[in-house]
Amino acid sequence: MxxxxxxxxxxxxxxxxxxxxxxxxxxxxxxxxxxxxxxxGGFATIDVGAEISAFESVTVDGVRLVRESLTEETVVAFFSPNCEPCKEKLPQFAEYVRTRPGGRSRALAVVVGEGDAGAPFVTALSPIAHVVVEGQNGPLNSAFRTTSYPTVVRVAPDGGGRLVVTASHVELGRSAVSAA
Incomplete structure (x- = not known):
């Protein structure tokens, strides 16, 4: 026992x-x-110098957006409302765009999500950038080959008129003027 x-x-x-x-x-x-x-988040899966595929979309303001619409260096950000790092990076992105020459006209934000989940992002981003809301396999997500969020890149036409990535990772903590 x-x-x-x-x-x-x-x-x-x-x-x-x-x-x-x-x-x-x-x-x-x-x-x-x-x-x-x-x-x-924050690192694109597309390399510097890579050409952006053709796309067609419409901003929340009703403006038609195609690859040829981006005629100057433009910062493009992808945010998902289900992503905690996206919520943390949103104020940094807003400040970065505010200090950037060209402001709203040279900034594009893509909110990736369905339904009303992205509404707070759209509200915050609309005054500072052109905003597109699309699903996971939307035209901009496909054109930029985005797989992680947040992703922030800079694009510009090259000498041949092709839209290419000029920076695959944009440091949002730095001033846009000094980062350019």
Whole structure:
């Protein structure tokens, strides 16, 4: 009987130890997930010098937008309303565009989402940029080959008139005037 009691106590201690270790692993996984989420956004999957594919879309103001509409260097940002880093980067993007020569006319923001989820983004971005709302496989997402959010790039026509990426990662923390 004492042997059985000792075995049950040992088994209970091992289960408690396993529970403590499992909780620790879960906590670390959550921390790593948060870190990866913060690091994951902001980098385009399209390289500097790559040509932007043809696209056709309409801004929330009803303006038709095609690749040829972007005739000067333009900053293009992709935000998703379901993305925490997007919510954090939105004020930085707004400040960046405000300090940028050309302001709203040289800024395009794409809100990727369905329904009314993107309404706060549209409200915040409309005064400072042309805004397009589209789904995950929308024309701008496809043309820019965007797979992560937020993504901010600069594009401009090259010498041959092709629209190409001039910066695949834009530092929003820096002033647009000094970053250009």
């Amino acid at each position: 004492p042997f059985l009691i000792a075995a049950v106590i040992l088994l209970g201690v091992l289960c408690a130890l396993d529970l403590v270790l499992t909780i620790g692993v879960i906590k670390r996984l959550r921390e790593h997930t948060e870190r990866l989420a913060l690091m994951g």
